[in-house]
Amino acid sequence: MASNWDELERWMEGQQLPKGFEVLREPDWVERFVRRMMTKSLPEIAGKITGTGAAATKESKLYLTVLYKLPPGADRDNVRLFVREDALRIEGLPGGKSESVKLPKLVKPRLCHAVVKAGELQVKLKKRQGLRKVHEHLIDWD
Incomplete structure (x- = not known):
């Protein structure tokens, strides 16, 4: 799984993103965003994801x-x-x-x-x- 994140990170570095989308290049921000979305959509497993x-x-x-x-x-x-x-x-x-x-x-x-x-x-x-x-x-x- 880590290799997939590394590949995604390398791919994002090469993309020409519109102004304001630079935050998508930060893997920590993307991880927090995905974690928040999973927590909201699947609250019964929120404790397993975050704790x-x-x-x-x-x-x-x-x-x-x-x-x-x-x-x-x-x-x-x-x-x-x-x-x-x-x-x-x-x-x-x-x-x-x-x-x-x-x-x-x-x-x-x-x-x-x-x-x-x-x-x-x-x-x-x-x-x-x-x-x-x-x-x-x-x-x-x-």
Whole structure:
């Protein structure tokens, strides 16, 4: 697979790209772009693409549940959970490691319930609703 990327990189170097498309010559940018597109189109495998694959997600109409298998030796006093709208981060894992898990949908970070059962961290998050309110505002005309 690496040789295919090398061939693509050599081919891109020889192309005369229009102005503004120079970014396509940067393999890191292309890799991030492909990773983002795969994550959006296949959210159930997003954890396997971006992380260790220890996380799985379940989705209902209102909630998103992340199941993360804690590694052996995880200490309850050290493990900490941080939640953003688009990802969560688990810190304090054995060896001073941390793990980030991309979420397939946006969530409300403050509405979270986390519990460890049988060595698995279960994080239940409330999804952000897709409907956005629209407000009409007055316009001042001079």
